[in-house]
């Protein structure tokens with residue numbers, strides 16, 4: 001292996017230690033940070049993620065309130081729960097785990113969360129703040145990816161960054177953050193004609209398609225940084241990302257593993273946003 005591993009667990013540990021000391025300082029002033037996590041339905045992956053988030057809060061001294069509801073919960077009931085949490089001064093962040101059951105309009109739910117508590121950074125206001133270059137809550141996954149890239153010590157200025165994927169939660173905000181860091185940005189997606197043509201020019205590739213082997217070694221410029229946002233299962237049920245790790249690690253200069261890369265950092269930045277929210281009160 002020639003590439004250096006970008007270790008999301010190690011970076012998370014370092015950042016979570018800082019988060020824990022900020023949480024302790026707030027708690028000493030009688031303002032312990034609090035995060036509400038709402039889970040509707042019984043998607044098994046969602047249960048794992050929510051459990052990890054709650055555990056991470058506990059470890060950092062953030063109070064977490066987990067609310068679990070059946071898949072047939074009405075949209076109205078969910079909106080009422082959010083209204084109650086909006087008004088609760090002990091709660092500084094509200095996260096509604098996605099995806100929601102089909103009969104619930106997730107856009108409406110996200111917009112119901114108080115702007116001051118949108119620690120996921122999913123609301124139209126948070127998205128607009130990022131677009132306008134204003135301070136606001138950054139979506140946790142792209143925020144974590146920026147921290148992972150920063151940790152390599154490589155400056156983004158003048159570099160060509162290629163994002164694969166255009167989701168509202170990852171691809172689009174990722175492109176904006178890279179742009180803000182003075183990279184030249186290309187956003188590729190399922191309609192891109194020749195993906196390899198673009199990625200071969202990239203100094204940094206961020207893969208966020210939710211599809212295994214989206215990026216293979218022949219598509220990577222030697223010395224590139226590769227960030228893998230994917231969480232998929234291979235034919236043996238083993239967790240894997242969007243990139244061919246085994247092949248690309250021989251070509252890239254730095255690469256994130258799955259698991260142990262972007263996933264833990266997503267949770268870390270959620271904790272960070274919750275602390276920032278509590279400090280603003």
Ligand SMILES: Nc1nc(=O)c2c([nH]1)NC[C@@H]1CN(c3ccc(C(=O)N[C@@H](CCC(=O)O)C(=O)O)cc3)C=[N+]21
Pocket residue numbers: 048049052095096097098099120140231239258259260261262263264266267
């Ligand atoms: N409102 C909302 N906010 C989210 O931030 C959100 C969401 N909904 N819905 C689902 C996605 C997915 N997501 C992950 C977080 C951590 C890991 C993570 O910790 N992964 C571990 C592995 C965990 C495992 O073993 O399955 C790792 O990559 O090392 C993965 C995925 C947050 N999401």
